[in-house]
Amino acid sequence: MFKKILIANRGEIALRIIRTCREMGIRTVAVYSTADKESLHVRFADEAVCIGKAQSSDSYLNVQHIMAAAEITNADAIHPGYGFLAENANFAEICAKYNIKFIGPTPEMIRSMGDKITAKETMIRANVPVIPGSEGLLQSVEEAKGLAKDMGYPVIIKATAGGGGKGMRVVWADSEIEHAYNTAKIEAAASFKNDGLYMEKFVEEPRHIEIQVAGDQFGTVCHLSERDCSIQRRHQKLVEESPSPFMTPELRQKMGEAAIKAAAAINYESVGTIEFLVDKHRNFYFMEMNTRIQVEHGVTEEVISYDLIKEQIKIAAGVPISGKNYEPKVHAIECRINAEDPYNDFRPCPGKITTLHTPGGHGVRIDSHIYAGYTIPPYYDSMIAKVIAVAQTREEAINTMERALSEYVIEGVKTTIPFHMQLMRDPAFRAGNFTTKFIESFKLL
Known part of the structure; x- marks a missing residue:
């Protein structure tokens, strides 16, 4: 097992990785830009190295600086999180060159799925339905x-x-x-x-449903059930849930088998996601593969009681997976809380958080890196928190989410909490009647 992991990322995903590493007895190195000097991932890591100025190109995308930080701290692995360099095959290649384990798939796997045409050709050969x-x-x-x-x-x-x-x-x-x-x-x-x-x-009235997969270094691949990501705005996901209200046992089995075929076609190693479009007749088509941990991984963790970050680290260290396929045991819904003004076309709203109260109680999970007094920088993605509500049924999960959102107080900046509150009360959403076009006709009150 690794002794020290450098986390080439920031915000809530960096904190998420630090927590699992601490449970596994692995030391961590945070890297940060000058804008993130006061961030929680810097505070909670065992070591921290400043790698550049605020702009991503000078810091979180600066491979030379990240590798230098890994060298001076004697890190034996790098976890890229999501975004930034997570699906950069050249970065994975450089890690291998310097004998530092990239916690993710090989450069060849990243390249094979990173180019959409190559990925589609691979899926056709694997007999996976494509558009x-x-x-x-x-x-x-x-x-x-x-x-x-x-x-x-x-x-x-x-x-x-x-x-x-x-x-x-x-x-x-x-x-x-x-x-x-x-x-x-x-x-x-x-x-x-x-x-x-x-x-x-173009598939009309589609659902966006993805299957979480895991594969090890020994050729074993399994699926960890689905997430419905159909609630999105301008192709950016806003809400994710599992199980999908559109799913049937037969469709889950077919999509799970197709996802395993897709991952096995490239001998996939690590956790990843096969994304599908599903039409109103429940025909499904491969869309793309994300060769990294995803923002919404916590939804899957909650419904199958499975630490995906831990599994990702273990796979990278050469530990075999069980090969067992999973089905949701409960229902989980995630709302992405962004520092945006939903009443002003979701305009980004960086600034200082003056007051913060986070919700709690049974069935509520908060993944976030913010605190009272924290200044949200304008240089990065506007997501500042993920609220996950878990319950025995979808209706109960929605009720739990609505209650949690009503307790969430973030003052000093505008957030998308009012949007999510209204969505949770929407009759069509509560009935599960939505597609990827749902938000286009959604009017914020």
Whole structure:
């Protein structure tokens, strides 16, 4: 087992990793930017090293500085968390070169799933359902028009190196395709330094359901059931839950088997997530694989009583997994609390937290790095907390979440708590009648 792990991340995920490491008797090293000097992950790690200025490019994305911090602290492994360098194959490669274990999959696995076209081709060979679309990258507007005509509108143009909704355009008619193609190409180049585009049939009224998987160094792969991530805004997840209210036992079995096939196709090692779009007829299609721990991993941990960070560390250390597939034992819902103004088009709202009271009680878990007096910096993602409510049934979990949110007091900055409060009371949400388009027609009162 590792003696010391450097955490190449910040905020709540850095704290989450520190907690598991402490339980496992592993020392930790926090790295931080000048903007994060007063952060809790710096305070609670065994050691801390400043790696640069506030901008991510100068700190959390600065591979040279992170590797230097690992060297001077004698860390024998690096946990990347999520975001930043978590799915950077070059970073994983550099870790291997300097004999520091990257806690995650190999560089080859990251690359095979990081490029959407390569991932889709891999899934087709593994007999995993994929959305009909282009066989490779689009070469011209004319090719895009011809393919869209063959498939039938609507279609969606996507960046091959994309994520977070960038470089993505839905096209409903032939007259729209040239503009969509050109703007997606420009956005993809600016966001990912890669302007490659591909096209898929646009699935209407979809659910976004993902399957958590784990694979070890000995070829064993299992699935840890599903999470429903359909409540999202501009392709950014807002609420996640397990089990999905749309799921049936038959669908869970089929999607679980497909997820195992997908992970096994690349001999996947570590924890990861296979993301699917599911149409209203419960046909499901592979969308992408996230080769890292995800923001919403706590939802799965609660419904199957399973520490995913601990499992990730054990897999990296060469410990075999059981190979057992899991089903949810209870119901869990997670609300992402962002420092944003929901009454002003969710505008980011960094600043100082003057007053803080966190909810508690049975069935409530809070993953957060904020405290009274903490200043939320403007340089990073606006998520400041995750509230997870757990109960025997979905209705009870929603009631627990509504109660927890009513107790959550964060003053000094605007947050998305009012949005989540209203969502928990919404009749359609409570009935489980929603798709990925639900928030587009949701009016905040």
